[in-house]
Amino acid sequence: MNKLNPDHLHFIPLGGSEQFGINLNVYAYGEKLLAVDCGLGFADDRFPGVDLLLPDPLFLEENHKKLVGLVITHAHEDHIGAVAFLWLRFKCPIYCSKFTAEVLKKKFEEHNIKKAKIHVIDPMQTAALKPFEVQFVPVSHSVPETMCLFISTKAGTVVHSGDWNLDPTPVVGAPTDKKVFQELGKKGVLAYVGDSTNANVDGRSSSETEVQEGLKNVFLKQKGRILVTAFSSNIGRVHSILKAAKECDRQVAVAGRSLHRMIGVAKSCGYLMDVDDFVSEDDLQYIPHEKSVLLVTGSQGEARAALARIARGQHHFKIGRGDTVIFSARAIPGNELEINHVKNNLIAAGVRVVTPNTTNEMIHTSGHPRREEIADMLQWLNPKIVVPVHGERLMLEAQADLAKETQIKHVIIPTNGAVIDLSAETPGIIDHVHAGLLAVEPKRIMSDDHRALSERRKLQYTGTAHVSLVLNHKGKLLAPPNISTMGLFDEADEDESDFVATLSGEIADFIEALKPVDLSDEDIIAEKVRIAFRNYINGFLGLKPKTTVHVTKV
Ligand SMILES: [Zn+2]
Ligand SMILES: [Zn+2]
Known part of the structure; x- marks a missing residue:
């Protein structure tokens, strides 16, 4: 990389641009670097034998002396999941919300990493990471305590959105406060670096409160047992399921390790206190079928998760004719085949399967902004530059088009590794640094160009x-x-x-x-x-x- 102008603010995405998941972002200013998020992604069939992918942190590793900190916007795997795998390679202090910190601590324990220092930053507080000042602005999303970052330097302020939406009535946490964004907009915003996930979907997100109502209506129609699967970290959804179940006079138990872990973290942070508690999975066996709900892991068709094992008949919890499984989640792109496999097994066993596409009731909503919400945000902030991130190329392009329609002066679509000069008279990509993928195996982490992978790709076909x-x-x-x-x-x-x-x-x-x-x-x-x-x-x-x-x- 050529030497960067220390008076200019630069944005360098190392992962998550032109791909879904694997987010890792860097800001460079005044000879210092600030990292934002460090998440994982799911491997597809280009990586035979591999489940997880990480961003290659080589650039951070080589420049770790300049790195003032890693800020994590929220506790979703695509933002937090790679930290414990990679932290030893760049060792820097970490800044995040309390809930995110509790999730991260568990990950560090699993990786036997004891030295990582995590600083909890409260909502609306500012972390001084000289020469950066990072204000944590809470936004509504599908995991508690999600933060949008206002990153200020003498060269201007960037809004790094993280994941967000404008749900007016989320069931956990407060709605995104537009006044905070409007006030910042009045002061002047250099760049908006934002979530593109739903930038090609018209309209606005539905509210989690509507999901609670939708789930209740679906529950009311069932006579047998109900199983619901949702993302484990979606504590708002867990809350909705508990509420809906209570209104239908059903009790809820939980099956699956990641749900137990996330619910434990949520309770330790004071969530899920205003709803009835769960019954144990054992106790659920003695409750009449029409009075029970089992919340299970496995909404993405994961073969080892509770739902897939129940569907295969390889779990102590048995279901069959008259029972219903509700998918209160969408498919992450690439997981459709596995999910269909689980659904086929369930249907073959006589189980009724309800998904967001097979019912008119609202049983899932996305945590990401649709076009009208992005348009609102751009209007509030009126940034000089928009950089769409967090999505595949078609999603980035969709947000770029929207920004241009909104009369944003400079719109820059990044690729991973692009060095974007935000302070130049005509902002744009001025250089590239290394940005690759790492593949996680049980006992090693290897580069995506490792010979084992190219050989395996060939072997599986020939x-x-x-x-x-x-x-x-x-x-x-x-x-x-x-x-x-x-x-x-x-x-x-x-x-x-x-x-x-x-x-x-x-x-x-x-x-x-x-x-x-x-x-x-x-x-x-x-x-x-x-x-x-x-x-x-x-x-x-x-x-x-x-x-x-x-x-x-x-
Ligand atoms: Zn995300
Ligand atoms: Zn997220």
């Missing part, structure tokens, strides 16, 4: 073929070539096992025909045989498997 050769010192075969394959042949099929035997003969002939000069070098034999072997298989199957040859000379 299979493997291996030949072992035992030659004497003159290059004469001492035994027939031994062939083993994976993902190519069915050895029980006579024709196919005959082909493998024929192949062994062809390779033997091929070696016999090699020139003496080639036969003197094991590497040359291996490479020539590998190419010939691959061509034989390609001729038979039309596939080019990963092919290896092992030569032993005795």
